[in-house]
Amino acid sequence: MMKYALLAGAMLISAPAMAQDKPATPQTPPAAQPATQTDPAQPAPQAAAPAQSTTSPTAATDPAAPAQAAQAAPATKAQQIAQVVDTEFATYDKDKDGVLSATEFDTWMVALKTAADPTTKADAPATKTWLAQAFAQADTDKNKKVSKTELNGFLVAGNS
Numbered sequence: 001m002m003k004y005a006l007l008a009g010a011m012l013i014s015a016p017a018m019a020q021d022k023p024a025t026p027q028t029p030p031a032a033q034p035a036t037q038t039d040p041a042q043p044a045p046q047a048a049a050p051a052q053s054t055t056s057p058t059a060a061t062d063p064a065a066p067a068q069a070a071q072a073a074p075a076t077k078a079q080q081i082a083q084v085v086d087t088e089f090a091t092y093d094k095d096k097d098g099v100l101s102a103t104e105f106d107t108w109m110v111a112l113k114t115a116a117d118p119t120t121k122a123d124a125p126a127t128k129t130w131l132a133q134a135f136a137q138a139d140t141d142k143n144k145k146v147s148k149t150e151l152n153g154f155l156v157a158g159n160s
Contacts, residue, residue: 078156085152099145105138106131 075083092108093100100108106122109131114120121127138146138154146154 077159078152081155081159082152085148085155089148089151099147100151101145102135105135105146105151109134 088108089100090096092104094104095101110120110122110127113127113130114122134154135146138150140150140153
């Protein structure tokens with residue numbers, strides 16, 4: 001049950017990050033750009049060749065093809081979670097010490113759980129038990145604080 005709640009929560013907080021992804025736009029090679037000089041001795045620019053797909057045999061010889069393919073590749077769930085944690089961590093780290101106390105962690109987890117299940121009550125005994133178990137799982141070094149790395153690992157594990 002907790003795994004599904006964390007999965008739903010992580011997906012809800014990653015939705016804004018996924019919504020920001022733009023589809024890859026084909027880039028025109030520099031040779032296809034119109035010339036800005038009007039020198040009559042310079043040959044007239046040629047029409048741009050149609051863009052080649054990355055599956056064509058010549059794509060392997062095009063040095064820009066791997067870069068374009070890497071830009072078009074979607075981020076993994078772990079990367080999306082890491083991006084959300086990086087973006088949101090400072091919001092919940094109220095004392096700005098770089099780690100989350102149990103209270104700060106609980107605030108974040110209640111926000112995630114409420115986003116997944118609007119009927120969640122932060123002061124309900126079941127929620128408090130769930131928060132204690134979640135904090136114990138996330139705090140892998142048992143120092144009573146959760147770092148970004150620990151939080152990333154905890155949320156990624158909850159999504160697998």
